[in-house]
Amino acid sequence: MTVLTYKIVEHDGGFAYKVGDVYSETFRTHDEALAAARLAAAEQRAPGDPEEIEYETEAGQWRVEHAAGDDRPDTEVLDGDAQAGGAQAGDVQAGDA
Template identity: 45%
Template sequence: MTRIVYEVVPHDGGWAYRQNGAYSESFPSHAEALEAARIVAAAQMKAGEAKQIVYQDGKGIWRREFDDGSDPIETAIEDRF
């Protein structure tokens, strides 16, 4: 099983969620960043769908992967603020 953790953190004068070192866009409030992280986490949990995944890694390089939908995904949100 794959586990993906989203962290809600201060970023660029606002708030963002971060996953594996890559930041989302900035949001003006903590509540907006937390809600965005919840939406993304819920979308990741959908099983059984084959899809292409595009993401930016911790070094800023854009990656593309194919997920055949057979591996369950567990998501979590860490919010220390």
């Protein structure tokens, strides 16, 4: 199963959470960024409704697939400021909300 990691980092004069190479908006405080990361991680795990999805491939062909809505990734929040010695697995993990 896919695991998405939300990492709290200093960014643009404040704090943000980062997933892969993508940053969230900048928050004034570390605690605000941490709260936002916890919420985003929980929402990412929430199941959706089954539906048909349509998208265009890189080759320019359209595809239609059925999305069950229950294939959500596991998530975790890494909070380097709350852990001595650097970022460690932290606050929100799969199944927590």
